[in-house]
Amino acid sequence: MTGVNLVDCSEKGCYVEGAMLTDVTVDGLLVEEAMPLKLAGCVFHRVTLRGELGQIMIRPKLHMAYRQSQPSYDAANSAAYAEIDWALDISGARGCAVDVQGIPSRLIRRDPETQAVMTFEQALGGAWREVDLAGTPFGVHAKIILETGAEDMVLAADHSSANFAHQVAKLAELRKLGCVLPD
Known part of the structure; x- marks a missing residue:
């Protein structure tokens, strides 16, 4: 997914898995309570999360149904993170905490x-x-x-x-x- 700008959107139980997210901005996201937006095994490259946000969970591991592919994703994601200038900007995120795992902190603007x-x-x-x-x-x-x-x-x-x-x-x-x- 490249070059996407989402402004004042809502979601209910969405799950994004194994995607390469490049030049994406989310500015305001209403999330169904108890159903956070889950991003698993994704690579982030110049992704900005800002404004009022509901709960967002970023995890390095794929859904259990795809765990046999995990080593390939881990290697590809590590290689991608070795090449990019920055991954994720959460410095302007407000609302619920953005729970980030699996992205090297040196690539996160906060x-x-x-x-x-x-x-x-x-x-x-x-x-x-x-x-x-x-x-x-x-x-x-x-x-x-x-x-x-x-x-x-x-x-x-x-x-x-x-x-x-x-x-x-x-x-x-x-x-x-x-x-x-x-x-």
Whole structure:
């Protein structure tokens, strides 16, 4: 999919799998509650997500019915990410948190106040466990990094949450303790 601009759209239970998304902008997306937009095994190249967004889940793994193809997708996606200038811009995303796994964080443009990067080494170091992360998804994200062996992951405060300010404060605390990369 190339050169697509979607403005103030809605979706209900959509699932995009194994696509190459290039020069795509989504500016405002209403998502059916409890049915996030799922993007699995896709490659992102200059994709911008901004405005009010519902829940979006980006995952590196294909649906279980296609798992036999996973090694081919992993190799192709790694090769693609080695060649591109940037993959995903979530710096202007508002609304629900955009949950990103499988895209190297160095290729993600983000808002440093509300989004941070935790590396595998930082998750493994465990200093994040000293921070009371109740009311945030960050402890779960650290565990996902450890369970999957991911190189890193973007932690994003949820703009739609009643405790958004609390989440931003916890990101700042994690940054101060060296649990996420400095910006």
